[in-house]
Amino acid sequence: MTELDIKTKYHEPVLRENIDVCIIGSGAGGSAVAHTLTNKGKSVVILEAGNYYPEEYVTAQSREDVLLNLWKNHGVFLANDFSLNVSQGQCVGGSTMINYGICFRIPPRVLQKWRDDYGITLSDEEINQAYEKVEDVYGVTGIQQEGRSHTVLQDGCNDLQYSHGWMQKALRGDKKQNALITFLEHSKKDKLEIFANCKAESVTKDGDKIISVKGVATDPDTKIKHNVEVFAEKIVLAAGPIASSEFLLKNNLSNGNKKVGERCSLHPSSSVVAEFPFQINGQDSSVMAYYCDEFSIMQKPNFGFIIESIFVAPSQFSLIMPSFGMENLRHVKNYHKVAMAGVLVHDDSVGKIKLNKNKDATLDYTLNKDDQEKMVKGLREAVRIYLRAGANKVITGHINETIIECEDEIESKIPDDSAGQAKLLVLSAHPQGGNIMGENEKESVVNSYCKSHEIDNLYVCDASVFPTSVGVNPQLTVLMLATVASENMY
Template structure:
């Protein structure tokens, strides 16, 4: 059973082998794996539990109910970067685009060769990738549900000799309705709320939604439990308290929150909060002669990795008109004209393997304070990626292309693509800065000097305290991160189980 605010009549005291905080890609996997091995598990989630029966899939109500800060989370810097986060059972997987990539081999090579994390070979991780992919049914979807944006990009890519392929997705019976980022009302998306969390419950885990962990209980360098608040979802105010006594705690609040939570609990390691990577991205829209109806089909259908060596990947990105129209750089009549052509709009995106860096600072419970600075190399790469997408759209027959760069928001011909490539840009020139993959803020390392946690996810400062979310990923990945986070969380859960020993 997943308990929610209506089930709470007063303060709660719990006792378990393991308390897991956060039910997203990291926390849900850790909770299920440990419960399945027979350990008693309590899983705490700050957000609510939304099911097919209780939510509409409508963008704005989903943003209010399932997104942190209604979708208004940003890193400070020039430019400020929008980073959407889920706050619900399933975490950000509930509102993500269901694209699945394993950690690229060259990235694992960097972890081993440059960071000394020798364990992370393909051979070691392969069984974890397989296990995770089986649990969430990773497969290629047919072109019919990938939508017209994917087909248009494929047409342009074919004409330019580029390789456009369907992405792999975690979905079963997806009908391509296109509202993936606002929760899948069909339950087709195999996010944590419909896979790992129910499985954890089946194996005896006790799950508490509307329950925000406030700080760790640490005594003599050893974890003893967690103090939490049971939050009234109507008011956002603490109604009751909860205490969990536990032999081990796994923190999985996500890369923008875990560092602040650890700092508030007294941890001091200097890597906590540093090394934030986000995969900055930019959307490119095209006005096509043909009818596109881009809202039909999974929102992220296909990809092109021909520019991977440069640090650029191109992927689908269509979203609901209520979001996309608001992002167009026009007002008045030009906006009206564009809005009336909405059925002819196609969208695709460029995302980069970033070297820029940010930081997460200590904030109050539920708050986020972070910075991120896109560097010169990364903004040049992003511009290149945008130009590549524009070139592909023109090859596919686009009439006009809209970019996220202030100096050239509209490209009218392939010649303009060359002008964009020649343009010198600065980070602040990107007027629609966005990212979806915060990583690295409690990175794994071989010592407290290089990491916040060791290669098993355990804190260097507090015994039996583990971290298992995007924050332990030690570098930028250059691809969507959920499979990496889930595989690492499974590895960490196994190490926690080793530490606890055979359950009674």
């Protein structure tokens, strides 16, 4: 089998001319575009700021500190008020290399909101055809009976008569899929060249058209930097919401209306840990598998929250527990008896991505009152579900250790104001928005097909084009939108 042409080491400057498409970023969006266009016979060059890690390297790693290399800044990007951390992948394959392969289609009410409020013109036929294509390439399948750490969430939902179900995953056999081994591997390889460790920095322009993309490639061994320039007919920006916004802001691209970096949403999340009187042995099952959507936009008319079962490694487990010393050790000793869930808030809050004095991206984002209320309700319901499933106690993600042993304690121990700043450990792995799509050129950055309103040959194909957060794990919708966009580029 022909191997992908992935360059990781550099000894001289790189120049590529007469390329059809230059893609910045190799995650879900960039990989889907490369797959579509190379199979149409177009020549594609991808510039990826992160390194290349072969699939066998990633799956063989047992040390989590090694896997942190796949994250941008080792997984640390704090909002300006330090209220939450945003995790982003940075490697060939992007966040698909390190997420858990969860796949949801966009909820119908969210899509309708995009159409009503932002004028999105994509038809149901276009969307469904693209979803079917990417689900086939990505190996999306339903899963069943993934272990006790997930079925206890099912048990509690059944007792409460809440809506719930097994997640869909990108999975073949028992092997989680990612963009590297699917979309990139199934691209037409003689039409694709990937430069890893290569950060796109700037562009040359001629009027409203980009002529070339300039970057810097860093040899990982010598740390010597080499200039890279790619002359291409079309440019696709797919570096993720924060990095894509940073690139557009640094180069003053597609920002005549000053909307670049606006409307960034995050799916802020917190967690609960339930201790049971019996063995759970979550380490023997998959990381994520089950969800409760009773309070989400899949069941209700407004943005709400979704509860998802999750199980993390011991080192991560000790970090999310709000305790120290011997108390933390006691919790870790009960690791084989715990189940965990994340509360993912479908946020109305929106932040703004800006540049600091060093021209690096920063993020202003604060949970508004409505989203704090959703988080509180989500934590309360997650606790209730686990208690109904037979948990002895449930520990929330509050900074001050909060342990709940019966339903009567839920509201008093998770008060209405308990999701404010510095009260709760809040994380995000789903940044969205920043360069939103829409048909009103004064209010959006790209149109419904991800094409810039201002730059004739520029497309943005990542989650930054989402007008709102989607309320579910977003990678499948990124793949869908990137596929629709690339099918319409020529």
